[in-house]
Amino acid sequence: MSVIGSPVAAKVESLQVSNQNSTAQTPDLLQQGKLLYDAGQFAEAVKVLQQAITNYRRQGDELRQAVALSNLALAYQQLGRLNEAQQTITDSFNWLKKSPTAQNLGVLAQFLDIQGSIQLELGQTEQALKTWQRAEATYKQLGDRKGMIRSRINQVQAWQVLGFYRRGLTILTELRQQLKSQPHSLMLAVELRSLGDALQLAGDLEQSRQVLQQSLEIAQKLHSAVDISAALFSLGNTAQAQQDKQRAIAFYQQAAAVAPIPIIKVQAQINQLSLLVNTGQETAALTLLPQLQTQLTNLPPSQAAIYARIHLAQSLMKLRNSKGNHIPTSQAIAQICATALQHARSLADRRAESFALGTLGSVYEQTQQWPIAQNLTQQALAIIQSINAPDIAYRWHWQLGRLLKRQGDIQGAIAAYDVAVSELQSIRNDLVAVNRDVQFSFKESVEPVYRESVELLLQANSAQPTAQNLDKARQRIEALQLAELDDFFREACLNAKPVLLDKVVDRDNPTTAIIYPIILPQQLQVIVKIPNQPLRHYAINRSQAEVEEILKQIREDILEPDRTEEVQSLSQQVYNWLIKPIDSNLASSGVDTLVFVLDGALRNIPIAALYDGQQYLVEKYAVALSLGLQLIPPKPLAEIKLNILAAGLVKPPSKFQKQFPPLPEIKSEFNLISQTVGSTTQLLDQDFNSKNLEGKVNASNFNVLHLATHGQFSSSAENTFILAADGPINVTQFDTLLRRRDEIRPEALEMLVLSACQTAAGDNRAALGLAGASIRAGARSTLASLWHISDKSTAILIGEFYRELAKTKVTKAQALRRAQLTLLKNYPNYSRPGYWAPYVLVGNWL
Template sequence: MLIKRLLRFAVTNVVLFTLAFSLTIIPSTFAKKPQTNLLNGLHTQNTKPSTTTPQQLVSQGEALYQSGRFTEAVNVLQQAVRIYQLEGDRLAQAAALTNLSLVYQQLGSWKEADATIDNSLNLLGWDEINQKLNVSHPKSELLEILAQTLNIQGELQLGQGQTDASIKTSQQAEQIWKKLGDNAGVTRSQINQAQALRVAGFYRRSLNILNEVSQQLISQPDSVVKITALRSLGNVLQQLGELESSQQILQQSLEIAQRLQLSPEISLTEFSLGNTARVLDNTKDAIAHYENAALTASNPLAKVQAQINQLSLLIENEQIGQAKTIIPKIQSQLATVPTTQAGIYARINFARTISKIGEPRNIAQILADSVQQAKTIGDERSQSYSLGSLAEVYEQNNQWQEAQDLTQQALLIAEKIDVSDIAYRWQWLLGRLLKAQGNTEGAIAAYDTAVATLQSLRTDLVTVNREVQFNFRDSVEPIYRQSVELLLQQKGRGKPDLNKVRQRIEALQLAELDNFFREACLSNQFVVLDKVVDRDHPNTAIFYPIILDNQLEVILKLPNQPLIHKTSVVNHQQVEQAIAQMRDTIVQPEANKKFQAVSQQLYDWLIKPVADELKKSGVSTLVFIPDGSLRNIPMSALYDGALYLVQKYAIAISPGLQLFTPKPLAQSRLNALAGGLSQPPKNEEFAPLPNVKVELKLIQQSGVSTTILLNENFKSTTLRKTINAQPFKVVHLATHGQFSSKAKDTFILAADKRIYVNELDSLLKSREQKRTQPVELLVLSACETAQGDNRAALGLAGVALRAGARSTLASLWQIGDDSTALFISQFYHQLITGKTTAEALREAQLKLLSSSQYIRPLYWAPYVLVGNWL
């Protein structure tokens, strides 16, 4: 069992641990010595033989293991090991030791598990066999036990975070199974490799293995291995965000398990189906699957975990009445849950779940019991988590000193055993407690440590489980924002460290993008635009607006001047409400006065405090690094009561990351690949874009050398082929698309398919294998942000980064074909005349604004420039 990895999920969120439970790839089975013909074990539990043989002890140990009675299983297996040792039966002794190691894993006794598995491998002569594996002298029975032992060692290594070692061990096991001609063993080892690759974040490699395994199993009869392979594939697909495929594959796994009437497998697969339905926001189906998982569970722990998932989902959806009916059922079963790592975490997760609606004394008692249970089995990881969770209960009751004592105990253990994924939570908690007690300097130090730990955990945070995406705003983002708030309160030397504040908020933006892509794929370097502005482009100012709980902060960088800091005292709910109102009213043709009022309010908070400094500096371009939902509104449409911001300045957006060295878009020999769809595919519910053909022709007429892919010629395959044909500086795509805060919902539409954001790097960057120059400018002229998603513009930043273009020009909402054609014509005309990209955008917007037909921001404001503005 992959205990440590499962617990890593628990660290992030109550939901995560229970979600992760279903991700165990192969249910661990006891190693068998072939000639002993051991019983299944389930038949021996109620039969007491007159003379207990070591074989019967192993069978009893297996039965105890399957029922979750791990401590008893240890005692029984230790007896079997001693008897085999006295009898001199090294093979049987090795098999019993391997099984004992498996039980130790369940108890969280990692040292004992490691020592026991090593002892087994020594008895089997693994070192010698490993050197001569191609030699035929080892007996097949020895090799079979050895392969089983390596399977379990691979799980043990993975459980301790040793992914590379786990992959290697599983590959060695696969080699032995192949030598034995055991296809089922080969399949098990391949699935274990896929699991290790998934945990390491190599989802695609994991998916490739599982796809291959599943293809091999299609023609094979129904079996546990087939059920498990399909379930594993479904879980990886869920991780990759391919949710419909995940659901389909998991349903196949469930149907086989039902035909074979295997309740444990039915339970695990129902659980996985519940997880996928949950990510799909299908609450009703998710609850039904969790209920089925609990009904068919083979042991109390699996049942309780399914019920906890159901409980957390009900609470999340504010179905408190129904949630309260489940709580007594879980409480009544907690006593039957074994005292193991997984059992302790089930109790902790239950306590954390009911803390939102429950009785604090009961929660504290459950957590205090968990601390003692963790001490009993010697599991320091779960002890740290129990102590920290208990500290949070004291925090809620304003018992600061008690909470701090418990937090420091939890943190000391976490740092001692080097579990950063737990440590950052207690560092954050310590910062909150110190702040509450007025120790600002101590709180800042604690937050600094928490942020540093988070940054060291980038890969782990984004590979634990896709569900972390909805939890990011609860367990990661607040650390950065609270830290910034503290830094701005710091009075040391008269002023806060504004550069550190900028770096901290940019680190948050980096973490958001990592979370969006589900991989730590971006260079962990803060953007240093100061040098660009001071040295090369002294006509540019950089805005860093930051939304905090009770204030809106603005840090302004003017050329060759110290950073300027202004504060507007307004709470984040008011800011968010104003942003939402501006976004809503800007697209309503008859709501111009309402729009101007709320736009002016945002102008007063963001721009007015520094308006005089901007005017004196003589800058002509403003580059915004917007925070949070500020990405969803066009800064060009901020209104001062008489003029829009675009009437004063050219405006661009930066995602805060220096991915390419800024340089002007070359004015000579400007060439473009222009693709578009005037008629979307029949299976897509998008309106026609009749003026796309006109739009693409206008690019040609502006003087840009243009290659056109229109309608049926605008396929993903054709686009990939054409973009590699020559080094296009501009890629212009006039087609429907959507930006979302989720990568799975961010795409552009081609004639043959949706091209999702995660495919853009392989599509548009594929030419980099042949050519060294990236795309200078990517234009997306008919896209829009997803409705009801207040962070949808994060998808625009994602597209800009994934495409690898120096600049991306896109629309935040869809507008009429006529105005788009006029805008595009003017934009390219200005580029040809030598304007910077930001200036060309401004001139095109002013062209529309000067027309009585298109004067409203509805028509000219949606266009935003992300990245290089030169």
């Protein structure tokens, strides 16, 4: 789903100079023009300012003439007459550059602010950035701190259009500190709004909401309709990112109702329409459409109006997939794109021209007119290659790949997808927010690129895929996992060079096989690496829907005490898909450990509980999970003495007691750990708070962090946490807690153990939170549970796990297997898979 981001830059005031040495008549015209501009009567302001310019020219007053020209440029900008605005502002400061007095420098700096805002609207983003940087330098020369801040806020707009979201957020965070003590002003309202927008793009949604609410309150106190509507618009975007769709619609409605500027009204209504379409409210969307189309027709050409049309076309294409009445025809949608294209060309905005061409190509793709769609897509690509914009180039390469596949050019399609993936990986740092004009959800616009590419590679030939394609396919599915984690954290979280798992298996651990199951729309594909053998591959003809339904049923039934037979039957189906085709190969190769790089919904079931009709998988093999991204070369734990920092919470904080039960067996769990390992530092109950944990982390010489407390893994970082006595510790805080330890001690954290956490119910991507917790802790391995289990059985299993590690010197995967078998074989009350199977080992299995 696409969303128009807030386009409102820092407010540029119309200019004034001292009335000294001027006649009474002309200053009145200049003042009158300013009052008309501030009142939003831009056409009337143009007439008055043109008269003022004529009078100043007669008088030979070049400074006031330049000021009047700059105000005229602002009025032209508000009317959408951007080329006239640009010419006017250029005329206005040619003289000022020759006469660098203090007063003239002050006017020049403000001229630069105006010129930058016009350049941004014309799509000349890099020029706008340079202009605003010159403005900041001029304000600095004058010692004008407010002017410097305004120019820096404007620079953030340009940085974000260019895709540098993190840089923009850094600048705004610094400015927020500087402005904390400032009285309320429109500039403060704009600065807070810009910060709120940047926080929303960075995924810090609650902070974004709070900051935008502050901006709204200031704008309301100062009665600025423009800033009120812009703040409401941004609050709508943040509410939408928080999945609070009804609240987002309400914000967009309010923004449109109070907007004094037509473009903000149109943008708010387009985002409202997009939400209505995506939530199935087609009748409401079609009711809004005629009014929106009328207003859009009346908008003069501008960058914002071009993107408004593109977003409208994208929403209408989704509406075309439904079967309602009065839905616009494909020809009508194509005409909207054609108008956007015409305006982009008239403004010489190459980036917007590419968007319009590519979107028009999408319309023809939808109507299955493949050659026309391909021609338009290739035109869009040609433009992008001349302006270096990988954040949108990948979309058109992806589109070209789909079109070539449709026309039977499989090798051409593979090549196009290869470029699309390469472009995606080149923009990892800012992929999480893409471009402010076209923001897409990860599920819609990133994940399919990888999956469709893998599908092509594995089905390119009617026979077995080539070894090269197999290798590329599994590397691509690993790259997807990395991209998912980037999306989870809203930043590129892994920068170290991965170690190829094959080398670890072939050279150092020849009893381990790696299994890559890949869920595609019509098939389940499996790639297998057996030590010192070439990759092998097999396909199961089960659709994604069929696979996911069985996995969902396993997850539900495995928690029910009377459904063991049903779980075994369903688990046997999954066993037959993943393991049965290679059963004999695994046995003849002496494999004793299976490492799975799981995909999609497979992450939500316990692989150890797969059933062959006689035995569970754990009875034959040790099982571990991997992201396929070994950041640190694996090293056996047997070489290292265990030193544990254990923190636990028996009773959750009062706010969470309805959600999470007490964990009375934690003390027993800690006693078993101490008896087994010996070297243990403990934080229990009230002593386990974020401050104490950070202190112990930095002071203690430990290599295992054991957290026995409730927590939740989710598909979003903000909903992934562990509970301490003083409240939740969010997953993004893990690296803050552990960073100083990493600086003091170069050795990695060997293991993170989360013995009472669980994945969020009903969240198909919740296992991302488990991977995220491991990454944020910087741990080689993480042991955790997919759901909360009886803390008595947990205490037994955890005690056995540590005993095996400390006494028998086996790998972590083998230690977990033996602990699980202890519950399965020796404790009848805990022999059901619901007790022992949910424990998973992620990362280094050695």
